[in-house]
Amino acid sequence: GAVVSQHPSWVICKSGTSVKIECRSLDFQATTMFWYRQFPKQSLMLMATSNEGSKATYEQGVEKDKFLINHASLTLSTLTVTSAHPEDSSFYICSARVGRNQPQHFGDGTRLSIL
Amino acid sequence: AQKVTQAQTEISVVEKEDVTLDCVYETRDTTYYLFWYKQPPSGELVFLIRRNSFDEQNEISGRYSWNFQKSTSSFNFTITASQVVDSAVYFCALSEASGGYNKLIFGAGTRLAVHP
Numbered sequence: 001g002a003v004v005s006q007h008p009s010w011v012i013c014k015s016g017t018s019v020k021i022e023c024r025s026l027d028f029q030a031t032t033m034f035w036y037r038q039f040p041k042q043s044l045m046l047m048a049t050s051n052e053g054s055k056a057t058y059e060q061g062v063e064k065d066k067f068l069i070n071h072a073s074l075t076l077s078t079l080t081v082t083s084a085h086p087e088d089s090s091f092y093i094c095s096a097r098v099g100r101n102q103p104q105h106f107g108d109g110t111r112l113s114i115l
Numbered sequence: 116a117q118k119v120t121q122a123q124t125e126i127s128v129v130e131k132e133d134v135t136l137d138c139v140y141e142t143r144d145t146t147y148y149l150f151w152y153k154q155p156p157s158g159e160l161v162f163l164i165r166r167n168s169f170d171e172q173n174e175i176s177g178r179y180s181w182n183f184q185k186s187t188s189s190f191n192f193t194i195t196a197s198q199v200v201d202s203a204v205y206f207c208a209l210s211e212a213s214g215g216y217n218k219l220i221f222g223a224g225t226r227l228a229v230h231p
Contacts, residue, residue, distance in 0.1 A: 034219075046218055091158065101210060101217050103162045104162070106160035106162075
């Protein structure tokens, strides 16, 4: 149980392209989903918290217009990296949980490379 | 302010050795939750354990065991008879019960390499 699917696993695209990453909870309803970014050999950095039906809460320093988050249903959240540039290249990971203080369950991550 | 410290950046052991990964946390909340996650080379994070602040009982799950000591603000993780498949980065994390969304505060992670 508690499976989170993230798609795509790999993305390679040209600078200026917008990229959408999907995060789905497959066997549970997630009121809250989280988006993280991870640089090589570093810890996870929380980018934003996504709640179904409401606007995402972004962490300090994360550009809202750059990283668009939509949480349209209890099983799906999307992260769109708009007009991506090489500095946006990173490993992006989503997580979902059933309720407060419950474990977050993570997707497999998306490796984004912007050329 | 909340903080999680994993002082060991990298640990290298030979198969069958026991290894302990340290985790020290800081929080002003009386109610909080501690977690351990494993991140193998493939990248996904695997949930290992959750412990709440009122439960100091140690836990054992197969070769894994956890020692929670509030007196020292530590939540250490021991792997007994390590195996090559245990090679991964292990993250300790803290979540406070108060405040919005109860986000996870991650430590820097400990990279464990188990050699045959």
